[in-house]
Amino acid sequence: MDLSLTVTTMFYILLFRTVTSSSLAKLPLMVIRAGEGETVTIECPHAQKTGPVSWCKVYSREVCNVIVHTEKEDSSGRISMRRVNGSVFVTSQLQKNDTGTYWCGTIQANKIHVSDIVMLDVFTADSRILNRTTVKGVMGNATTIHCRYKAQFKAYWKFLCKVVSVNSCSIIATPHDYNSSKLSISGNKVNNFAITIRHTDEGDVGEYWCGARTPVDFEISQVQTVMFKGTITKPGAPSNKASGTPQIWHIILPLVLGLLVVITIVLLVKKRKQSQTIPRESK
Template identity: 25%
Template sequence: MTLPLLLTILVFGVLPGSHSTVTTVGDLAVLEGQSVTVPCHYNPQYISNVKYWCHGRMIDFCSSLARTDDPKSTPQSKGRVTIADDPTQHVFTVSMQNLTVEDSGWYWCGVELGGMWVADSTASLYISVIQGMSVVSSMVSADEGRSVSVQCRYSKNLRSSEKRWCRSGNWNSCVSTDSEGTFSSRNVLIHDDKNSLFTVTLMQLEMRDSGWYWCGAGQQHVAVHVAVTPQATTEATTEVTTSPIQNLKTTIMTSSIMSSNDPHSRPVWESPLMVGGVVLLVMTAFLAVWKLRKQCKKKQKHQRTNEMNDNITMCPWREGDYKNASVIFLNTPAQQLQML
């Protein structure tokens, strides 16, 4: 192996990040006085290795702020930095409290690999500590008639400033906290914790309250959008839709029952008097037919015995009898002569 190639391997072997197996988040911006937590992920083979967090532009000259092997051995952190390793997830986390503008700069997640010719595995990010304001959520929503809260964060230099809540585009709508850090009205309530956060609560929301607002402190402000949604009307619509149908069914059933119990509303053929009359008429017709048939039979008997004189006998009871009816002429003097 040639000497230049060997030197190249040695140089790249000791460069920071040449064996990088650690990853972290991108650059961060944090309000002054706030806290930040940074996750540092590493490969499983480095579970037992020491992890550390340091501050500086270059890894070789950075100031150690926290180590997993001796968290209390870093007086530069002044108790504001903590580090914790989670071997099961292969990640260690670093938390920094009460940040100041002076804390802005480059930071490094590091895993000690050991050895004079082997560089530690590291990952860097830049943290900007700024003065100003931010909101926990820039888009909030609530139903009409209900309440919604907006949390506004501010930096350390704004702690003594009054806090404001305004509707965007209407400076006359602004309301401010008093010396106690509070404001109260029928629809707006503001409470300042005097440290880093004030909360605005909008009550009894109406549809016209939808729009852009901003919370401010000193010369800083940040925009928030409030969306008011109509109240749920599904149940009310269902009741309005089904109620008339139910009433209609009830009315129809009631009318049917009343009609069946009202004697004046019955059809003519259901009247007891009419039924009785029909039955009587049928019985009368039956008796008349029966009597007529009996008389017919009696007359036929008299015809057979020749007791009728010069009479025409016709009994139209049945169609066959009517067709077979005959005319008999009786000559009484002739009969008497024959008998002599």
């Protein structure tokens, strides 16, 4: 889904009155978290394959400052935007004040068509640690992740994302908009909500972030690490416990038999040599 936004000659973007906040809520989202001084590369996966694409920082519902685009780097050279095999990437050496919400999109006829929203959190040594919780479940069963929020985030849109790389977290569900037969959502969706993952498998193991956002601001409130006990056994396949012992003996038994054969041959040869050396008695 694209949003049409007008652009002024000073490279500031104004939101059309016809665009609602619910439309912004449905655009593709990505959360990036990295340390000050790190260099990160962020993809705009839904950007158009050809033509110029812009990267702007959101300052209000109606103002977004264009920082860089695919045709030119920023004045400092700290941020660049390029297209590789049709995909668009933004590379930035991070500073603390880079924290914020960004739009990736194309500018045409003084309008920008937003394709992706990126929430970038640049942390320092003091802000690195987040509230962490471990969720333990049983592989194959349902597992529930609980997200809780302070009163100050009551009016924010809530979300849950799954970490897909060191710095990147992909949003998998929000209380009001999700599309997955594997997930179910409960809770009051204001101060808390719960995501239940049905029929868990190896792909569900990992780190999840509970977050809240507005078109401009966002907050990562909790980090949930999901761990499972047990493994999934395919129907008809023996379990590890049942098949472990025979597999060991399939190796040991031939070795033992081979050793016994060697010992037997050595003893027979030795006995034969001894019998040949014994002198016969004279008549």
